Amino acid sequence: MVLRRLAAALFLLPAAALAGAPVEDLEAVFRGMTLDGVYADGLFFSETYFEDGLIRYHDATGADSGEWSVRDGMFCTFYETQQGACFFVRRDGENCFTFYESVAGEDGSLAPRPDWTSRGWDRSRDPTCPENPEAVI
Secondary structure, three states, X not given: OHHHXXXXXXXXXXXXXXXXXXXXXHHHHHOOOEEEEEEOOOEEEEEEEOOOXXXXXXXXXXXXXXXXXXXXXXXXXXXXXXXXXXXXXXXXOOOOEEEEEEEEOOOOOEEEOOOOOEEXXXXXXXXOOOOOOOOEO
């Protein structure tokens, strides 16, 4: 009976809730970090989160600047020339962060998109993602 209830509870959780642990204190974790990463489509990117809330981004198509912040428990990045968004962040390994774009549900509340948007790691340490990152540079 207990196993059946547990299985039912796990079935009701969104996919993002099953893929790693939530990151506590997002500001402290990302402040001053250079994050290297890949988008779900394999495109490589890198961005630095400066202590003053500014961000510097680059990928194979160019570079951009903007601001990063934490809002309602989500990690947000907004840029000068390209679209930004807010993300739910999960830790998948000691040095692996998986980002899920936030989307509005039917009731208007924000929830993580079922599939991950990007995955990244602190450049100063070896990545510990579940799968070795493959990137298009």
